[in-house]
Amino acid sequence: MAQRQRLTIREVAAAAGVSTQTVSRVLNNRVDVAPGTLLRVQEVIRKTGYAPNMLARGLTQGRSHVLGVVAYGLDYFGPSRIVTAIERQAAEMGYAISLTLILEPETGDVDHVLRDLCARQVDGIIWAIPEVSSNRTWSRAQGEALPVPVMLVGGMAGQPYLPSIGIDNTAIGRLATEHLLDGGARNVGIVTGPLNWWEAQQRLAGWRQTLEARGFVPLDCLTVEGDWTVSSGEEGLYRMLEQCPEVDAVFASNDQMALGVIHAAHRLGIAVPEKISVVGVDNIAEASHFWPPLTTVYQPLADAGALAVKEIDKLINRAGGSRRVQAVTPEITLLGPMLIVRDSSRAVVPSALIAAP
Amino acid sequence: MAQRQRLTIREVAAAAGVSTQTVSRVLNNRVDVAPGTLLRVQEVIRKTGYAPNMLARGLTQGRSHVLGVVAYGLDYFGPSRIVTAIERQAAEMGYAISLTLILEPETGDVDHVLRDLCARQVDGIIWAIPEVSSNRTWSRAQGEALPVPVMLVGGMAGQPYLPSIGIDNTAIGRLATEHLLDGGARNVGIVTGPLNWWEAQQRLAGWRQTLEARGFVPLDCLTVEGDWTVSSGEEGLYRMLEQCPEVDAVFASNDQMALGVIHAAHRLGIAVPEKISVVGVDNIAEASHFWPPLTTVYQPLADAGALAVKEIDKLINRAGGSRRVQAVTPEITLLGPMLIVRDSSRAVVPSALIAAP
DNA sequence: CTGAAAGCGCTTACAG
């Protein structure tokens, strides 16, 4: 099916007895082609399996129909979901994806990646790197100087210099903590992600806000910093119990750490959820098979990825041939998370039965 | 840093007071440039941040310096490792990655994907789709008709029409089964992957071969087909125990299913590994935190991905400008797996203590 | 060591 040697528009034109220009019209679905000519050209294209050289097309059109996607940690849950969604939506809209993976979110050679993508004439760039430490600052410097539209998605969303789409991480913290309190917990601990990650900070903030709003004190001894891994969750519970033995619920900032917390509880002979309720974040495939099945907060990552593509397509078309950068006041979209209740957390207690702290 | 408006080689040439041809020489590291000229041009390039338009370069060179990567299930363990490794190695060798994700390994519109990639003038295609049902047959038809080198990696490796790199899945089955037998098991069951997957078949074959080689009978009642998910592993053990209550070890064809088997054992009050030993495949991040920590077989997927890039680069350079396809007898490389022993399997029993069955 | 010419495979105005 795929042609053996690459043929050009010239050969197709010759075979159809028309000019290359006319073939080009057919290729681009222009209306001003005589019905008979149209059929003849289409037939040749079909028979030969001709497909126009996108490099040449890109050169003349000033559009490559390629989206640059920059991501980190493709082997982790969030990034792989986002990239998958981006690719799917992009394919649907006629874009190919040029994928660049960054090894370390902090130290990635941003300039080099950006320059390379621009040299390849991508129509737009989707930046799916979590915000860690101060790696966000690049966007400020570059926000106005970039020759192509850029869209931030995921963990770096919400910063003020570029348009972005992300998940409301504070809401994640609130949802989880409210649920635990509703279940009757009075000492809700948190195992956070690494606190140089923006997402981790936001989830912590949600926990703190909720406790304060309900009249509880977000004690330091109820906070342990993890690093997203199972073992950090396990150690997290050990440490928390030392600091604050009254803990009766734990909000783990991702499902892996929640798994670690559950294991630690098993080892110590602490019943989950009877003695300690546990809530995670992500809803990984295994979550419903944990023991007990894990209550967790789902993030609409696929929606975020797809939306990012739709939005950058708008920016690309808005910028048009003029190569201008998007508006000065970029839009920030945050999508809401969703609580999934399973057996690792105690059922909601009717509020009438809960005494004020 | 990134330039605001895209500048061309012409402007760089003007600024340096040379012809575009000379700038091109500098860009391509040709030796025949006067030292003074070289410095002057390099200085202009550095100051302006100029980077040549890869579309134009690709058009003249007949090389895009892009590798097409076709994958399935990026949110699963294997594919994400392979794609990550491919990207890393490709970047190191100066290739960008054009990523295409296929929704269903069986039904993917192979022709369309291939044609699209060729239209984009990729220098080569890395096909990282597992072999499911008869989707392998396309490669036979296309093997010789493709205008670019193709390299198979992962689950479809080992088929005879295209060069490929993969993991020795039969060896995985052998390693796991031998280890279980060495631990004293006499009734080693297997929870397979979906049997329309080549990889799943091969692991099953390894299990069967090993049992027969050691004088055991690979009974049907010791075989249960899973679908890679945790719950299929769980149900797998229930069914296997019904069919064959004497089971004393289970080889689960991936770690997720192994987790399911362990859970089922917990629910039934069967001690792991005392009553039933369990071995998985993959060594996912959680494996060492299962309860008990999981013995598993590691696959060098990252090595396979990186090797695929190195090999396709060779093919690309060999094909040269002539656009010829690779040799008729393609090479097939299989990488060996590695057993990682943890606590879910019984320790090796000195062979002197094992009576022949 | 360096430059003027031609061309890669398309599309975009411009005629007719």
Next chain:
DNA sequence: CTGAAAGCGCTTACAG
């Protein structure tokens, strides 16, 4: 409705 000309931004021979 259709074609001849010019050009997108580079590189590849070809002169000098």
